[in-house]
Amino acid sequence: MKKINAAIVGTGFIGPAHLEALRRIPNVEVIALVEVNQALADEKAKILGIPNAYTFDEMLKQSDIDVVHICTPNFLHFSQAKAVLLAGKHVICEKPLAVKIEEAEELVKIAAEKGLVNAVHFNLRYYPMVRQMKTMREKGELGEVYSIMGSYLQDWLFLQTDYNWRLEPDKSGDSRAIADIGSHLLDITEYVTGLKITEVMADFSTVHKTRLKPLKAIETYSGKMLDMSDYQEVPINTEDHASVLLRFDNGSKGSITVSQVSAGRKNRLNIEISGSKSNFEFNSERPNELWIGKREKANENLMKDPSLLYPEASALVSFPGGHNEGFPDTSKQMFKEVYAAVIEGKQPSNPSYPTFASGLRELIIGERIVESHKKQAWVKI
Numbered sequence: 275m276k277k278i279n280a281a282i283v284g285t286g287f288i289g290p291a292h293l294e295a296l297r298r299i300p301n302v303e304v305i306a307l308v309e310v311n312q313a314l315a316d317e318k319a320k321i322l323g324i325p326n327a328y329t330f331d332e333m334l335k336q337s338d339i340d341v342v343h344i345c346t347p348n349f350l351h352f353s354q355a356k357a358v359l360l361a362g363k364h365v366i367c368e369k370p371l372a373v374k375i376e377e378a379e380e381l382v383k384i385a386a387e388k389g390l391v392n393a394v395h396f397n398l399r400y401y402p403m404v405r406q407m408k409t410m411r412e413k414g415e416l417g418e419v420y421s422i423m424g425s426y427l428q429d430w431l432f433l434q435t436d437y438n439w440r441l442e443p444d445k446s447g448d449s450r451a452i453a454d455i456g457s458h459l460l461d462i463t464e465y466v467t468g469l470k471i472t473e474v475m476a477d478f479s480t481v482h483k484t485r486l487k488p489l490k491a492i493e494t495y496s497g498k499m500l501d502m503s504d505y506q507e508v509p510i511n512t513e514d515h516a517s518v519l520l521r522f523d524n525g526s527k528g529s530i531t532v533s534q535v536s537a538g539r540k541n542r543l544n545i546e547i548s549g550s551k552s553n554f555e556f557n558s559e560r561p562n563e564l565w566i567g568k569r570e571k572a573n574e575n576l577m578k579d580p581s582l583l584y585p586e587a588s589a590l591v592s593f594p595g596g597h598n599e600g601f602p603d604t605s606k607q608m609f610k611e612v613y614a615a616v617i618e619g620k621q622p623s624n625p626s627y628p629t630f631a632s633g634l635r636e637l638i639i640g641e642r643i644v645e646s647h648k649k650q651a652w653v654k655i
């Protein structure tokens with residue numbers, strides 16, 4: 275089988291997660307990386323065991339690179355994804371796809387014109403229990419959806435001294451908690467239920483009105499190591515916390531709460547979907563379990579075991595029951611589907627994986643949520 279060569283742009287937190295996932299897929303090799311400057315690229319290439327370190331423009335010129343993974347801060351996604359597509363290469367972009375709706379629309383258009391494989395890394399869809407919920411719903415085991423309640427809570431921005439480029443709108447966009455983690459939750463909500471969000475009513479809060487910005491460079495999640503003299507106080511204009519009421523196209527209602535300042539919640543996506551036959555609850559900090567609530571009999575707690583899941587979900591399982599799988603496995607499972615399309619050389623007509631169109635959808639919902647907060651009113655999607 276033909277070997278597929280990939281390059282990774284940005285090797286902070288999530289770039290190496292892409293690398294590890296790709297190293298677990300047959301016939302795929304990561305042959306190059308790109309960093310913010312050549313010295314850092316050379317250093318990272320040595321650490322990560324990647325043979326070539328290029329500038330972005332040099333990387334685009336390499337004819338042996340088939341696929342490019344964009345793992346840089348949000349404001350770079352549009353220009354980099356566009357350049358990759360125009361260079362005729364397939365692209366897997368981190369979420370959010372862009373910082374503005376118009377940019378994402380342009381990317382969707384260019385990707386369609388070129389016919390190239392395009393994906394957005396909404397990897398949390400690839401927990402087997404998320405696919406199991408979707409499949410159970412498709413088979414009628416949830417019944418009519420009555421309501422949806424979701425939350426995504428983290429604590430890595432809990433302290434006033436916690437700092438990251440995500441706190442700067444020129445790098446992250448006008449929304450932070452919603453764009454950064456709410457996007458995953460909203461994506462999963464529509465993916466599992468098959469419903470579309472039609473209206474939103476949002477209320478944000480910025481708990482730390484100012485933060486202490488480190489004067490030295492630090493990578494995501496690597497804070498807590500500096501002295502007070504290493505900080506400068508800066509104003510913060512994006513949300514630490516957001517509550518959003520949701521209306522769906524079947525008339526049902528729901529809500530989400532997203533926070534990056536919830537002590538002890540490390541990275542907890544929780545979704546509870548109440549239907550006329552069952553209630554499903556999934557928690558990403560316990561991803562090998564699915565709670566299935568019942569009225570007329572005992573509740574069930576389904577443990578991840580490929581022999582107990584529907585084939586659609588067991589397709590995302592690599593290990594037997596009791597051998598826990600987690601966050602790194604989600605990217606591997608997603609890339610298996612995306613690289614099957616890369617081998618075919620084009621975007622399938624109905625891709626199983628999240629595409630640039632999914633990325634555009636999240637930007638539209640996210641922008642309406644910001645608008646709703648500003649107007650303190652319901653806004654239609």
Ligand SMILES: NC(=O)c1ccc[n+]([C@@H]2O[C@H](COP(=O)([O-])OP(=O)(O)OC[C@H]3O[C@@H](n4cnc5c(N)ncnc54)[C@H](O)[C@@H]3O)[C@@H](O)[C@H]2O)c1
Nearest residue numbers: 284285286287288308309310345346347348368369395494
């Ligand atoms: N899907 C997920 O679960 C998930 C998880 C974390 C992050 N992300 C997304 O991944 C992206 C990166 O986040 P992160 O947490 O890895 O950030 P990070 O700050 O840890 O890493 C970003 C990297 O990009 C590099 N970089 C900056 N400018 C560059 C340029 N012009 N060219 C090449 N490299 C450049 C930085 O040096 C750094 O190594 C964000 O868009 C974020 O939303 C997604």
